[in-house]
Amino acid sequence: MSQLLSPRPDPASSPPPASASPRLAPGAFLAFARELATRKRRGVLLQVNLNRSDRLSALAQEPRARLAIAEAMRRVESILRPSDRYALASMDEIWVMLVDLPGAALAELASRTLRDSLTRQTHIETDDGPAIVQMRPAIGGAWRHPDAGQDPMAVLAAAADACQRAEQLEERILILPAQSDVELVNRGMLERELRLALHANELDVHFQPQVALASGRCTGAEALVRWTRHDGTSVSPALIASICEERGLMTQLTQFVLNTALRNLMTWSAQGIDAHVSINLSAVTLADPAFPTLVGHALSTWGIPADRLTLELTESAVVKHERSALQFMREIRDHGCGLALDDFGTGYSSFAYLRQFPLTELKIDQSFVRNLHTDASDRRIVNALIDLAHTFDMQALAEGVEDAPTARMLHELGCDLAQGYHYGRAMAAPDFASWWRGFSAVPAETESAAIP
Ligand code: C2E
Ligand code: MG
Ligand code: MG
Secondary structure (H helix, E strand, O other): OOOOOOOOOOOOOOOOOOOOOOEEOHHHHHHHHHHHHHOOOOEEEEEEEOOEOOOOOOOOOHHHHHHHHHHHHHHHHHHOOOOOEEEEEEOOEEEEEEEOOOOHHHHHHHHHHHHHHHHOOEEEEEOOEEEEEOEOOEEEEEEEOOOOOOOHHHHHHHHHHHHHHHOOOOOOEEEOOHHHHHHHHOHHHHHHHHHHHHHOOOOEEEEEEEEEOOOOOEEEEEEEEEEEOOOOOEEOHHHHHHHHHHOOOHHHHHHHHHHHHHHHHHHHHHOOOOOEEEEEOOHHHHOOOOHHHHHHHHHHHHOOOHHHEEEEEEHHHHHHOHHHHHHHHHHHHHHOOEEEEEEEOOOOOOHHHHHHOOOOEEEEOHHHHOOOOOOHHHHHHHHHHHHHHHHOOOEEEEOOOOOHHHHHHHHHHOOOEEOOOOOOOOEEHHHHHHHHHHHHHOOOOOHHHOOO
């Protein structure tokens, strides 16, 4: 890459601060990004999610994890130019700042080189013998225009959003295009619009079916927020959530989703549809001591039994609020609601959470499920995660089930529940009710029950 993307001399600005090593601590990295912005230098901030095959501490020994990370950093460094910098944000996440790239296409090219380099297997020698670590990196980039805002956190949030979306793409790379620069610059505008939309009840909640693998019956749905703006464009739920987190709107969003979901459960119940619903909570909600009481009120307002509601938390949210998380979870469980750990395996997953917290469901991240029937190592991981869930008296739910062979294999592995396009995408509430009737009418335990 250094030959491909040699830095452009920019006489108008001095070089970035000198550093002996391209690696910076996360705080220094953000200061570096701010410095670039102040000097109106161009830059692309990449968030790289490594998705290491050994990232589950449950399945990996510490020295092996350290060696794998060291090798990943070596590969990142080997493609950086002298002006570029990077930081190890967590054991599975690296931030890279590519300085002075003349166009987004070059950022894309750089990301491909980085992805291909990181994807090569890593052979590690440990005291227990040789081991192989495979990474499945996803790269999200935020292209910062020289005249854009100077807040590195906003650029980082945009890169994180792109990275989350890149996880869904075959290429596993997404550099935000010029239009998204505008989005980034206009984040404040989007926030104002979102505030109004929340106030005017203009957001929507869609429902994605969850199916019990043993019986082949639908047990309920996950509630997922949707927002179509007045100009007809839709905004991704990940972006909605990140704006809400950043701008103090999360309580409003969560209350809206919670009440909409419970209201629909009440309507469905009157139609003979006894569904269960899961809603997503963000890190800020976990730190809100008033939230469990609010859940109790919402359940009695809509007359819904507490065991019909599950609240989903991600590991990263739990890590952020490790101290308050336990009390929060106990109160939720005292109400009688379920608690799921979402996207399990995408963070630096640990046994400790499963032992320490009163969780009822483990949601296995779709990145492990996608290649289940072709990738033996993913199969071993999924198998181990199902066993892990059962060891801790939790139900195992596989996310991202897209076809019948995957559903069958999960059933064979003893997985309890499945969710994914194989059964159905997230649908508007009335569509979900019709889907439920159709699905329930088909004899259970046949794959034809699934919607293609
Ligand atoms: P999540 O909670 O893990 O939700 C599952 C995501 O995977 C959904 O994306 C869903 O549409 C997608 N998905 C489901 N089945 C499949 C499949 O078979 N293949 C593929 N490729 N994807 C599948 P969506 O709706 O875009 O939501 C993305 C994320 O946004 C959610 O991930 C969740 O973290 C967040 N989110 C959504 N609604 C809310 C909300 O009301 N509040 C908060 N705090 N976050 C939300
Ligand atoms: Mg979820
Ligand atoms: Mg999930």
